[in-house]
Amino acid sequence: MQKRSKARRIKVLSYNIHQGLTVYRRQLALSILKDALKSLKADVVLLQEVAGVEQQPRKKKDRVKTGEYVTPFQLEALADEIWPYSAYGRNSVFSGGYHGNAILSRFPIKSFHNTDISIVKGLVRRGILHAKLEVEEGENLHVLSTHLGLLEAERERQVRRLSEYIKEKVPAEAPLILGGDFNDWRERISKRLAKSVQMEEAFLKATRRHARTFPAHFPVLRLDRVYYRGLKLHKATSIKGRPWLFLSDHLPLTAEFNWEAPKAE
Numbered sequence: 001m002q003k004r005s006k007a008r009r010i011k012v013l014s015y016n017i018h019q020g021l022t023v024y025r026r027q028l029a030l031s032i033l034k035d036a037l038k039s040l041k042a043d044v045v046l047l048q049e050v051a052g053v054e055q056q057p058r059k060k061k062d063r064v065k066t067g068e069y070v071t072p073f074q075l076e077a078l079a080d081e082i083w084p085y086s087a088y089g090r091n092s093v094f095s096g097g098y099h100g101n102a103i104l105s106r107f108p109i110k111s112f113h114n115t116d117i118s119i120v121k122g123l124v125r126r127g128i129l130h131a132k133l134e135v136e137e138g139e140n141l142h143v144l145s146t147h148l149g150l151l152e153a154e155r156e157r158q159v160r161r162l163s164e165y166i167k168e169k170v171p172a173e174a175p176l177i178l179g180g181d182f183n184d185w186r187e188r189i190s191k192r193l194a195k196s197v198q199m200e201e202a203f204l205k206a207t208r209r210h211a212r213t214f215p216a217h218f219p220v221l222r223l224d225r226v227y228y229r230g231l232k233l234h235k236a237t238s239i240k241g242r243p244w245l246f247l248s249d250h251l252p253l254t255a256e257f258n259w260e261a262p263k264a265e
Contacts, residue, residue, distance in 0.1 A: 013042035014179030015252035089114025089129035175230035
């Protein structure tokens, strides 16, 4: 059995960016959003409602690592030398555009896959974006970004599919982080994930309560979460104040974990 040493701290950010539109003026503020995200110095960023404009790429080389889809302009605008690796999963398509989940990473993305977990035809489509990151040579971190539905019956079935997906696609011994907007205003999902896939929620672990994240200007509902297993939680923080009050209708969350690479034999 490998012994572990060489501790590393990994900081994860989860944020519903509201399609990049400011809350009050409904204007794009991607440059401000990018600077705000950079200021938090996260290693891995899990984003929801990252939007793009429907268009056909002019050249084959324009197709990048997003399955069959072109990288949305918002992801291109937010990507930075801090996060040289990214993945995207398109879910909801509307007139002239679309949005979905994204992952920005300081660590190389070895593979990723977007899975449709939509339940009811006619409702907003939902998905799980799953990326495998190489934190150390031969040592991987599985990361999932998701955005669940508004109806409770819809969410119940999506959580069941999410649990089934984790059991099938993520090795039980592998470190795993799941973040996103769960729309779980009745706070029922954490118990279900703890029972089905042995995942803990960072704020529930640190403070015994989920973080209040919605609406951003006066957060009341506890909708956004960061779940984990196979890692040791260091701390969890809800980010408040300017400019977050107007950048989205949600507040971002960060969670820091201790990672230990295997000790060389």
